[in-house]
Amino acid sequence: METTLTKYININGQLMDLSHPQVMGILNVTPDSFYAQSRQQTEEGILSRVHQILEEGGNIIDIGAYSSRSNADHISTEEETKRLRHALSLIIREYPQAVLSVDTFRADIARMCVEEYGVAIINDISAGNMDAQMFSTIARLGVPYILMHMQGTPQNMQQHPHYEHIVQEVLYYFSEKVQQLRDLGAKDLILDPGFGFGKTLEHNYELLNQLEEFQIFNLPLLVGVSRKSMIYKLLGGGPEDALNGTTAIHAISLQKGANILRVHDVKAATEVVRIMAAMQKNIKPSCQPSKNQE
Incomplete structure (x- = not known):
């Protein structure tokens, strides 16, 4: 688990x-996200899920109102806004100190939520590809921004994903995006390689095998593989x-430098983090045999 470089993000001044x-717990206020148990639309369901995430040790709640599963229906800005307003109003009333993230590609919705x-x-x-105003909006808002790699859109991303050299292409993609954002003055950037978004199983x-390559940016890395295909x-x-x-991949990801795990099962993920931290704490600088073993 990579801990040699301290990485901070500014969360509402802290x-x-x-x-x-x-650990980032997933709350989908949608009727069609791929994992049924993550979907909550009623007041009771939304608040129960937030309580569960926090109780099980989640540090961030990621709220999505637009399903990004493969072949998901496209919904209007108005519908996404309606769903988010409903959920956010409930959450900030009952859990005002909770750290909230909103999963959206629309700049106007991002601005409204912040x-x-x-x-x-x-x-x-x-990563700004579905709304040309997103990067400038993020720079003005000054909030941490997770930019994910996706080939295509949720409606077509899995039709024929193709890469010559996937790791190099995703790295180049991020190098361009990060530079554009920095030129606008954006800070607190977080990279998400986009597992499952416009990518085959291979x-x-x-x-995953080369995840450590993303440390070249010296930016926080988010991994979202929870229960995916x-x-x-x-x-x-x-x-x-x-x-x-999922748990197996979380352990691998942490060893390769992941800083945030975006998950459905918060308790299981926090346990992986604790185990990996304990292991790292007890690793010795060298593995010289003891005198009894010589």
């Missing part, structure tokens, strides 16, 4: 230290059967 990995509801982080699956595991298409079953595989 610094969050990402050299100790953080300015009206105090949302701390914007999580954009398109692409996903090649990215890269797990159950390899092991069998469906999303409901993919917790064990």
